[in-house]
Amino acid sequence: MYSKILILYFPPVVAQNAVVCYLTKKFDLIFNILGARVSNKKDGYMVLELRGTKSNYQKGVSFLKDQGVRVSTAEQEIWRDMEKCTHCGACTAVCPTGALSIKRPEMEVIFDQEKCSVCELCIFTCPTRAMGLYSKNTDEMMV
């Protein structure tokens, strides 16, 4: 069984169609939605774990791309610059997987990289630019 976490970005016109359901119907794939924000008026995203045979997985991903969905995989890693982090908690409100959470009563923001799906939402939410995207291959900061 092949399994991968994917981040799907839907432009508004695609968000009106239930394209993800076809992954099961057409390609016998099992999906587990880890987080989502989809609206038929705005663009949206979905973080999901996709499981099935490798061949069906590849066909399913091609199908999504053909439908206009931008598909990205977790080939990069998210890192937090602790010197920049003020523990404001803003990133915990957008993190769909619970990788960022608030430890109470200390009110300290914890980052569990094992849970991170690399959806990048925290990068654009963080007011101090403490969250960054790095290439696993080169260790270069990308965003």
Ligand code: SF4
């Ligand atoms: S949003 Fe940025 S500064 Fe605030 S807790 Fe998250 S990483 Fe730290």
Ligand code: SF4
């Ligand atoms: S990229 Fe940021 S918001 Fe997305 S899962 Fe990882 S820690 Fe959470």
